[in-house]
Amino acid sequence: MGLELPKYPEMEEDNFVNFTDSEIVSHVKDALTSVLSGDSNSYNQLVAVMHHSKRLAPDEVALLETTLKALGGAVSCIDTTLHDSLLSAIFSMSMWNYGPHVADALAELIVSLAISNGKYLDLCLGMLVSNFTPPPYFLDKLKLPRGLERKGQVLSLVHAAFKKISDYIPLAPLRLSNIVLQGMPTIYHKDRAIVIYVENMLKLESGEIGELVGSTMLMAVVDQLIELDLEIGWDAILQDDFSKGIFEMELEDVDEVEESAEQDTGEFRLSRKSLAGNSIAELLDNLLVLTFEHLESCERAGRLAKVFETLLQSFQITVMSAYKSKFTQFVMFYACALDPDYCGMRFATMLADLFVQDSHPQPIRMSAVAYLASYLSRAKFLSASLISSMLKRLVDWCLEYGKTPDGDINPNAHRVFYSGCQAIMYVLCFRMKVFMDVPRLKMQLLMPMEQILKHKLNPLKVCLPSVVEEFLRQSKAACLFTVSKTFVFDGLLESELSRAFGGLERLDTFFPFDPCLLKRCDSFIRPMFVFWSMVKPTYDDAYDDDNDDGSSDDELIQDFVNENEDIMDDGVARSFDEQGLDLDEFDCALKKMSITPKNGFSYKFGGGFQEPTRMPCRIRPSTSPESL
Amino acid sequence: MLKSSSFSLGHQSQLKMKGLSVADADLVVYVHPSKSRKVSQAILRELSSLLFKFNEAFDGVLLAYDVNIQDKQAKILSGVHPYFGLRLKANLLLFSPKSDMLLEGKVVKLSQESIHVIILGFSSAIITAQNIRGEFKYKTKDEEELFASRSHKRHVIKVGTMIRFLVKSFDEEILHIIGSLMPAHTGSICWLDWNLEEISEFDRSATKSRGREWQEDKTFEGTTPLSYNNHIKKSKKHRITED
Incomplete structure (x- = not known):
C-alpha cells in the first residue's frame, strides 16, 4: 500500500x-x-x-x-x-x-x-x-x-x-x-496438507459439535480413503504375476527367503516393493493410521459403538460399492478388533444379512460374502462360536438354495450360490481344525457340507481351484469326506468356470482382508491378524505338540471350550482323544503317524512357526510333491 | 424432487408467537425407481431434506411435517425422467418470519454493541445497539452485562432472558434475523406480561382502594414471571425434541 x-x-x-x-x-x-x-x-x-x-x-x-x-x-x-x-x-x-x-x-x-x-x-x-x-x-x-x-x-x-x-x-x-x-484438498495437493486436514475433520468428529457434524465428517474421511485407494491400481500390487495368484502363495523361493530372513518374504515383499515410492500409497497409509488412532481414542472415550454405526453405513455405501477396495476396509477390521464383542459381531452379521437377502443386487451379495469369508478367516479376535454361527448361516442358505431344482453347472446363473460355497470353503481352509476338534460343530457344520459340495450344481468344479484344492486336502486329512472324482487342478489359481461365476468384477478372486500391504497400517493390524503361516491345517496334526506357539487355533479352541463348558465337559483333551477313536479310518491314522521328517515341514514353511510375524501372508495350498 | 401442487395455510396458530403457522399442503413427490421398494422411506427422506431450510413454495422454513400418502397409484413420468410421482397430503409446521412481525427468543449473548437471540432453538437473531431504544441503558452489574430500562427498574434484559422483538429483516439462506427493540411493546417478555397484569391489577386495587393488599399481590405477582419463564423454556425444549 x-x-x-x-x-x-x-x-x-x-x-x-x-x-x-x-x-x-x-x-x-x-x-x-x-x-x-x-x-x-x-x-x-x-x-x-x-x-x-x-x-x-x-x-x-x-x-x-x-x-x-x-x-x-x-x-x-x-x-x-x-x-x-x-x-x-x-x-x-x-x-x-x-x-x-x-x-x-x-x-x-x-x-x-x-x-x-x-x-x-x-x-x-x-x-x-x-x-x-x-x-x-x-x-x-x-x-x-x-x-x-x-x-x-x-x-x-x-x-x-x-x-x-x-x-x-x-x-x-x-x-x-x-x-x-x-x-x-484433492489428492493432488501436497500430502501433508491432506493429512492435517483429515486430522481436523476427525477432531471435529470428536469435538463438541461432533454430535452434529460427526457422521458427515467420518463418512467424508472414508470417502477420501476410498478415493486414494482406487487411485492405486491392482496392477501396482500384483504386477505381472497375476497368473500365479491372488491366493498367493507361500514361500515360492525358499532359498531366497532364507538369505533375506530380515525381510518379508515372497510376494508380500514384492508387492511392498512395488508400492514403495508410490506417494499415494504412503499418503493412504498415513491417513489410515490417523483413522486407526482416532478409533482408538473413540474406544477410550466409550463411543466406539456409536462411531461404528456410521462406519458401517459408509462401508455399505462407499466401500462395498467400490470395485475391489484394497485398504480402506481395514478401518472396519481395526474397529472390530477394538471391540470384538459388539463391533466384531455387528460387522459379521451385517455382511451375512446382506448376503442372504434376495432383495440386494447380486454383486453386492457376492462382495458381502467375500468380505465375510475373508473377515472370518483373518480376524484373530473372533470367537469360535461367532465364526461357527456365521458359517452356519451360510451353510443353511446354501442348503436351502440347493433345494430349488434346476439344472446343471451354470456359473453365471448361480453365481451367488457359488460365491457362498467358496466362502465356506475358504473360511474352513483357515478354521477347519478348530471345528474338527469340537464334535458338536463338526456335526452341525461340517457334515451338511457334503450335501452342498456334492450337489449337482457342483461347486467343487466351479469355485476357485486353489481354494477347492486346499479345502479338499484338509477335509481329506480330517476324514471329513472324500471325493470320488479326482480333480486335477495342476496348481491352477483359477479356471474357466471360476472366472465365469466371478463375472466381470472378478469377485471370485476377491479376498479383501488379505494382508495389508501398507507398512504403518500393517503394524496396527498385524497383532490381530491371522496369517496363513499361523494356521494349522488338519493335515499337520502330527506336529501339534511341537509347534504350539504362534498358533491362533489353540486359543480359539480354548475360547470355545470356555464358552461352552457346560456342553463339553472335559474340554479339548477329550475331544482330541475322541477324534482319534471316532475316525477309525486307517488312512487317517497313517496320516497322524506320518513319517515325513519334521525338519521337512519346517523347511517347507521357512521356520515360520517359530517366527510367525515374519511369515509371508498370502496362502498357498502347498503343491510340492512331498506333501501329496 | 418435490412439487407442491396446492398449498393452503390452515389455522393460523393459536400459538402465542407470531411467525409460526400450520399449513395443509397437497404435494407431489417424485421418487426414483431405485427407491420403489421403500417408497415411504423415500418420501420421508425427501421431506426431511427440506427441514430447517427456507422453502419458497411454502414461503417459510419447514419445522415439522406429518404426511399421508393419498393413494396407492403413482404416476410414472414418461420421457427421460424415469421418476414416478406420488400424491401426498401433508400437515406442515412452518416458521415464516416477516418484517415487522413480533418474535420471541432467548438471549444468549449480550454486549454493549448487540444482543444475540436464539428463536425456537434454531434460528439466530441479532439486535444491534442502534436498534435498541434509548430507554435501555447498558450496564454491568456484578460482572454481568445487561440492558436495563431507565424508566422501569424491573425491566432488565440479560443473558437467559426471553425477549419479544420486532423483525427488521430475515436472511432466508442462513435463517438469520436482524431484529429491533425500538417499539415500546418489545423487551423482556416476563416484564411485558407482568406489566400488563400489573396495570390491570392496579386498576382493580385502585377501585378497591386497598393499597396494602395490592402491595402483597404485587410481591405474589413478582414470582409469576419466573415460573412463566420456566414454562416457556420447557415448552420450547419440548418442541425441539419433537422436531
Whole structure:
C-alpha cells in the first residue's frame, strides 16, 4: 500500500498514553464510518495494519492485536460493500503466521463477525476451515517442537471458534460441514496438507459439535480413503504375476527367503516393493493410521459403538460399492478388533444379512460374502462360536438354495450360490481344525457340507481351484469326506468356470482382508491378524505338540471350550482323544503317524512357526510333491 | 424432487408467537425407481431434506411435517425422467418470519454493541445497539452485562432472558434475523406480561382502594414471571425434541 505505519492512538501506548478499550473501539468505529463520508484515510491505515504478517516487531504485534480486538468490538459498523478491502484482508489472514495473542484476537474477531450478520457466516467458517492447514512454508516446520506447539494452538483456537459460533447460530454446523467437504484438498495437493486436514475433520468428529457434524465428517474421511485407494491400481500390487495368484502363495523361493530372513518374504515383499515410492500409497497409509488412532481414542472415550454405526453405513455405501477396495476396509477390521464383542459381531452379521437377502443386487451379495469369508478367516479376535454361527448361516442358505431344482453347472446363473460355497470353503481352509476338534460343530457344520459340495450344481468344479484344492486336502486329512472324482487342478489359481461365476468384477478372486500391504497400517493390524503361516491345517496334526506357539487355533479352541463348558465337559483333551477313536479310518491314522521328517515341514514353511510375524501372508495350498 | 401442487395455510396458530403457522399442503413427490421398494422411506427422506431450510413454495422454513400418502397409484413420468410421482397430503409446521412481525427468543449473548437471540432453538437473531431504544441503558452489574430500562427498574434484559422483538429483516439462506427493540411493546417478555397484569391489577386495587393488599399481590405477582419463564423454556425444549 505504500503507507507509512499508521499513526494510531494505540501506537502511542509505548509513550504511556493510556486509552481505554472503549476509546479504541470508538476510534475504529469512526475510521469505519468515515469511509461513508468520503474520508478513507484512517480506514486505509486500518487495512494496512491487517496486511502485516511476517516478522513483526513487538510494537507491530501489539498494534495488530489491539486493532483486531477493537474491530471485534466494532463489527456492527462493518459493511460488506464499503469495507470489502478490510474484510478480504481479514479473511486472508492465517492464524499460523502469528503468535498466540494475535491469533486469539483474530479468532475472536472472526466469531464476532460470524454472529453479527448472516452474510458473514459462510465467509467466516470458510476462513476458519482454511486455517486447518498451515501456509505452505510452514509445512516443513510441522515436525519441529515449535511447529507442533503452534499447530496445537491454532487448531484449538479454530475448533473453539466453531463451538462458539454454533452456540450463537445453532444452524452453523450444518453449513460448516458443507464448507469442510467443499474445502477438502484433492489428492493432488501436497500430502501433508491432506493429512492435517483429515486430522481436523476427525477432531471435529470428536469435538463438541461432533454430535452434529460427526457422521458427515467420518463418512467424508472414508470417502477420501476410498478415493486414494482406487487411485492405486491392482496392477501396482500384483504386477505381472497375476497368473500365479491372488491366493498367493507361500514361500515360492525358499532359498531366497532364507538369505533375506530380515525381510518379508515372497510376494508380500514384492508387492511392498512395488508400492514403495508410490506417494499415494504412503499418503493412504498415513491417513489410515490417523483413522486407526482416532478409533482408538473413540474406544477410550466409550463411543466406539456409536462411531461404528456410521462406519458401517459408509462401508455399505462407499466401500462395498467400490470395485475391489484394497485398504480402506481395514478401518472396519481395526474397529472390530477394538471391540470384538459388539463391533466384531455387528460387522459379521451385517455382511451375512446382506448376503442372504434376495432383495440386494447380486454383486453386492457376492462382495458381502467375500468380505465375510475373508473377515472370518483373518480376524484373530473372533470367537469360535461367532465364526461357527456365521458359517452356519451360510451353510443353511446354501442348503436351502440347493433345494430349488434346476439344472446343471451354470456359473453365471448361480453365481451367488457359488460365491457362498467358496466362502465356506475358504473360511474352513483357515478354521477347519478348530471345528474338527469340537464334535458338536463338526456335526452341525461340517457334515451338511457334503450335501452342498456334492450337489449337482457342483461347486467343487466351479469355485476357485486353489481354494477347492486346499479345502479338499484338509477335509481329506480330517476324514471329513472324500471325493470320488479326482480333480486335477495342476496348481491352477483359477479356471474357466471360476472366472465365469466371478463375472466381470472378478469377485471370485476377491479376498479383501488379505494382508495389508501398507507398512504403518500393517503394524496396527498385524497383532490381530491371522496369517496363513499361523494356521494349522488338519493335515499337520502330527506336529501339534511341537509347534504350539504362534498358533491362533489353540486359543480359539480354548475360547470355545470356555464358552461352552457346560456342553463339553472335559474340554479339548477329550475331544482330541475322541477324534482319534471316532475316525477309525486307517488312512487317517497313517496320516497322524506320518513319517515325513519334521525338519521337512519346517523347511517347507521357512521356520515360520517359530517366527510367525515374519511369515509371508498370502496362502498357498502347498503343491510340492512331498506333501501329496 | 418435490412439487407442491396446492398449498393452503390452515389455522393460523393459536400459538402465542407470531411467525409460526400450520399449513395443509397437497404435494407431489417424485421418487426414483431405485427407491420403489421403500417408497415411504423415500418420501420421508425427501421431506426431511427440506427441514430447517427456507422453502419458497411454502414461503417459510419447514419445522415439522406429518404426511399421508393419498393413494396407492403413482404416476410414472414418461420421457427421460424415469421418476414416478406420488400424491401426498401433508400437515406442515412452518416458521415464516416477516418484517415487522413480533418474535420471541432467548438471549444468549449480550454486549454493549448487540444482543444475540436464539428463536425456537434454531434460528439466530441479532439486535444491534442502534436498534435498541434509548430507554435501555447498558450496564454491568456484578460482572454481568445487561440492558436495563431507565424508566422501569424491573425491566432488565440479560443473558437467559426471553425477549419479544420486532423483525427488521430475515436472511432466508442462513435463517438469520436482524431484529429491533425500538417499539415500546418489545423487551423482556416476563416484564411485558407482568406489566400488563400489573396495570390491570392496579386498576382493580385502585377501585378497591386497598393499597396494602395490592402491595402483597404485587410481591405474589413478582414470582409469576419466573415460573412463566420456566414454562416457556420447557415448552420450547419440548418442541425441539419433537422436531
